[in-house]
Amino acid sequence: MASNPLSSPHAASAQDAVSTPLLRCFIDGAWVETARTFDNINPVNGRLISRVCEADRDTVNAAISAANRAAKGGWRGTSVTERAALLHRIADGIEQRFDDFVAAEVADTGRPVHQARTLDVARGIANFRTFADLIKTASSEMFESTAPDGAKILNYVVRKPLGTIGIISPWNLPLLLLTWKVAPALAMGNCVVAKPSEETPSSATLLAEVIQAAGLPNGVFNLIHGFGPDSAGQFLSTSPHIDAITFTGESRTGSTIMKAAAEGVKEVSFELGGKNAAVVFADADFDAAVAGVLRSSFTNSGQVCLCSERVYVERSIFDRFVAALKDRTEQLRIDFPQAEGVDMGPLVSHAHRDKVLSYYRLAREEGAIIVTGGGVPVFGDERDQGAYAQPTIITGLSDTARCTREEIFGPICHIAPFDTEDEVIARVNDSPYGLAACVWTTHLSRAHRVAAQFETGIVWVNTWFTRDLRTPFGGTKLSGMGREGGRYSMDFYSEISNICIRL
Numbered sequence: 001m002a003s004n005p006l007s008s009p010h011a012a013s014a015q016d017a018v019s020t021p022l023l024r025c026f027i028d029g030a031w032v033e034t035a036r037t038f039d040n041i042n043p044v045n046g047r048l049i050s051r052v053c054e055a056d057r058d059t060v061n062a063a064i065s066a067a068n069r070a071a072k073g074g075w076r077g078t079s080v081t082e083r084a085a086l087l088h089r090i091a092d093g094i095e096q097r098f099d100d101f102v103a104a105e106v107a108d109t110g111r112p113v114h115q116a117r118t119l120d121v122a123r124g125i126a127n128f129r130t131f132a133d134l135i136k137t138a139s140s141e142m143f144e145s146t147a148p149d150g151a152k153i154l155n156y157v158v159r160k161p162l163g164t165i166g167i168i169s170p171w172n173l174p175l176l177l178l179t180w181k182v183a184p185a186l187a188m189g190n191c192v193v194a195k196p197s198e199e200t201p202s203s204a205t206l207l208a209e210v211i212q213a214a215g216l217p218n219g220v221f222n223l224i225h226g227f228g229p230d231s232a233g234q235f236l237s238t239s240p241h242i243d244a245i246t247f248t249g250e251s252r253t254g255s256t257i258m259k260a261a262a263e264g265v266k267e268v269s270f271e272l273g274g275k276n277a278a279v280v281f282a283d284a285d286f287d288a289a290v291a292g293v294l295r296s297s298f299t300n301s302g303q304v305c306l307c308s309e310r311v312y313v314e315r316s317i318f319d320r321f322v323a324a325l326k327d328r329t330e331q332l333r334i335d336f337p338q339a340e341g342v343d344m345g346p347l348v349s350h351a352h353r354d355k356v357l358s359y360y361r362l363a364r365e366e367g368a369i370i371v372t373g374g375g376v377p378v379f380g381d382e383r384d385q386g387a388y389a390q391p392t393i394i395t396g397l398s399d400t401a402r403c404t405r406e407e408i409f410g411p412i413c414h415i416a417p418f419d420t421e422d423e424v425i426a427r428v429n430d431s432p433y434g435l436a437a438c439v440w441t442t443h444l445s446r447a448h449r450v451a452a453q454f455e456t457g458i459v460w461v462n463t464w465f466t467r468d469l470r471t472p473f474g475g476t477k478l479s480g481m482g483r484e485g486g487r488y489s490m491d492f493y494s495e496i497s498n499i500c501i502r503l
């Protein structure tokens with residue numbers, strides 16, 4: 001693994017190399033220490049990685065003021081070409097420090113190195129390049145009409161920056177989701193105050209270093225570390241001096257942020273929780289469906305908002321499918337991040353593992369059959385001080401059980417048989433969430449018919465988590481509000497005006 005990402009110039013200096021690196025906030029082009037710090041723990045072994053500067057209210061307000069100043073300064077007047085070039089330079093910077101970003105994501109989350117390489121950091125680069133290219137090719141709408149008196153009328157739409165965007169990003173895909181918001185926000189000429197999760201400060205800190213090195217004007221990008229309630233997240237989302245908030249995380253936090261945004265009628269974009277379903281019809285490619293459900297249930301230790309926690313399998317293949325999925329699940333390699341062939345690492349923290357294990361206990365209390373897993377793997381080494389949990393398959397619960405209705409956000413899925421298309425569609429839609437669904441079938445018209453009836457923002461057919469960054473991404477019901485991706489991001493991160501001219 002390449003140099004430790006925390007050996008950046010902003011980590012501890014040489015003379016106290018033995019002490020723990022300190023991750024600072026980045027405000028108005030400068031690195032800022034704060035009075036209070038919190039610990040960043042490696043979930044593989046429970047060891048301290050770094051201390052992190054917690055932004056208090058004054059620090060958050062300083063970051064917002066810096067962004068406000070920059071928003072009124074030259075940044076909003078930069079050309080699309082200039083902004084696109086800067087975004088590509090940021091992408092270049094991530095590429096040049098690729099191994100540092102991989103090490104940062106792995107240190108904070110314990111995820112497999114190959115996942116950090118092929119998903120997290122690769123998407124960090126792609127997010128900047130996608131929006132850099134999009135703004136260079138995007139068109140605006142224009143309408144020609146004739147007034148009653150015969151005069152020619154021209155209407156055209158312009159997109160202007162919103163101003164200062166508050167970005168609150170989660171710990172499950174730290175760099176991917178932070179850059180998924182920062183890239184379009186900057187591309188559309190806004191300034192940003194970003195608060196990553198307290199669980200995963202490292203890659204966000206590296207991003208600030210890369211953005212600084214890329215030469216973005218001071219105040220255009222600001223990074224603050226901290227927690228949610230009574231901390232940086234709350235101070236940011238309740239400030240009257242930000243113009244919009246974009247948040248990915250738990251639905252109840254989204255609701256709290258929305259209440260704060262209501263005060264100032266702020267625009268919000270939320271990608272929240274889910275209780276996603278995977279539906280396997282008897283006519284599916286059996287092996288592909290087993291492999292696909294394995295991935296959609298256990299990728300990133302089940303810590304992806306798109307993961308399948310509910311699996312419905314047509315009754316005629318149910319027993320065979322459960323046996324096959326059990327077999328494949330028990331072959332998953334749960335190991336150190338850098339281990340050869342590792343499939344799954346720990347959960348992001350001991351606290352989150354406790355939550356997931358409480359659902360493993362609840363499943364038993366609700367009468368579930370534990371097909372496999374249901375506990376904690378024993379390694380006999382430092383991983384036993386980590387936050388590992390067994391990948392788990394349960395069955396036998398009703399659709400009203402808490403384990404089949406509440407988001408667990410861990411390596412667990414409940415699998416149930418179904419008999420008819422109408423039945424399974426009704427069961428998939430019987431959820432307070434509506435983010436994503438998967439359908440496995442080789443029957444083309446059925447795929448379209450079923451997918452069109454799911455009350456979700458996203459449906460994958462014979463695949464999962466396949467992403468075209470130009471498509472709308474987001475959920476319905478408790479899973480969120482708004483869509484980001486492609487022009488949907490351009491619209492959210494813009495103030496859209498219509499200009500009407502009588503020629």
Ligand SMILES: O=C(O)C(=O)/C=C/C=C/O
Binds near residue numbers: 177180306467
């Ligand atoms: O792939 C994306 O752009 C995205 O937003 C993924 C979100 C996953 C959340 O857990």
